[in-house]
Amino acid sequence: MKTGDPGILTTTLEKALEWGRSNSLWPLTFGLACCAIEMMAIQASKVDISRFGSEIFRNSPRQSDLMIVSGTVTKKMAPRVKRLYDEMPYPKYVIAMGVCVIQGGPYVEGYSVVLGVDRVIPVDVYVPGCPPTPEALTYGLMTLQKKIRGEATR
Amino acid sequence: MMEFQPGEERGKDGRRIIKVRKEDLVSTLSKLKSEGYIHLSLITGVDRKDFIEVVYHLHSFERNEYISVKTVTYNSEVPSVTSLWKSADWEEREEYDLVGIRFIGHPNLKRLFLPENWVGHPLRKDYDLKNVQYINVDEEGEDYATFDPGDGW
Numbered sequence: 001m002k003t004g005d006p007g008i009l010t011t012t013l014e015k016a017l018e019w020g021r022s023n024s025l026w027p028l029t030f031g032l033a034c035c036a037i038e039m040m041a042i043q044a045s046k047v048d049i050s051r052f053g054s055e056i057f058r059n060s061p062r063q064s065d066l067m068i069v070s071g072t073v074t075k076k077m078a079p080r081v082k083r084l085y086d087e088m089p090y091p092k093y094v095i096a097m098g099v100c101v102i103q104g105g106p107y108v109e110g111y112s113v114v115l116g117v118d119r120v121i122p123v124d125v126y127v128p129g130c131p132p133t134p135e136a137l138t139y140g141l142m143t144l145q146k147k148i149r150g151e152a153t154r
Numbered sequence: 155m156m157e158f159q160p161g162e163e164r165g166k167d168g169r170r171i172i173k174v175r176k177e178d179l180v181s182t183l184s185k186l187k188s189e190g191y192i193h194l195s196l197i198t199g200v201d202r203k204d205f206i207e208v209v210y211h212l213h214s215f216e217r218n219e220y221i222s223v224k225t226v227t228y229n230s231e232v233p234s235v236t237s238l239w240k241s242a243d244w245e246e247r248e249e250y251d252l253v254g255i256r257f258i259g260h261p262n263l264k265r266l267f268l269p270e271n272w273v274g275h276p277l278r279k280d281y282d283l284k285n286v287q288y289i290n291v292d293e294e295g296e297d298y299a300t301f302d303p304g305d306g307w
Contacts, residue, residue, distance in 0.1 A: 111283060
């Protein structure tokens, strides 16, 4: 495309990068509580997240782009969650799945639960529910893809 | 104030519940173990405000039957049953950690879940939930508790 305007070229390359990143979000194999059961279901055949390029749950944080925090984050687990997040390479994204992860949920008056994983690591997409359905988590993933592509609305 | 009477009753599911004084606890459990209740399934602690109730759930594989043994303590001290079941070791450590029952004769009575410097026992009725504690990991990888919200989570 010879328009003589280098701006168009840069924008297109960024768009291509965003498109590539948003369609190859490899999640970390990481489940904390009952929400992890619903997270496993999004990998199965009914709502297959490999349609969105996220089929490979990597077993190492160093090979994954997306952390789905699925389940109650206890105070004892929080330093470990932080460490796993720190080991992931940039660009990295976080989905907070379920009300426990968002603000404590039913354990909000307890002594042992962190009231929101956003006190530990930055969160991109919140998926409410107790637990969220696999369809809701798939919608959260699609929302994250839109956010990466710069198309998301708040 | 609830009175504790030794004796035997039936639970809602027909399970035998034996109530003993804590002086007779180890002899009762050892007798039940010789009668076939060889599996210590669970130890629970209940804070009844005036006293603390400790419940031992035993299982017999031969009869496929559960039995509960209850005892109470007014000074948070109960004799340990680690001499009868090795698995009682961690069960009693959990009780000590969360309910604050001291098991006399336990070989290694340390906290099981919470860090060593955690203040109080969280499942007690008089535990102060307003005074929030946080957990962080030090240089050696050991957990520690802190009251400073800027230090832990």
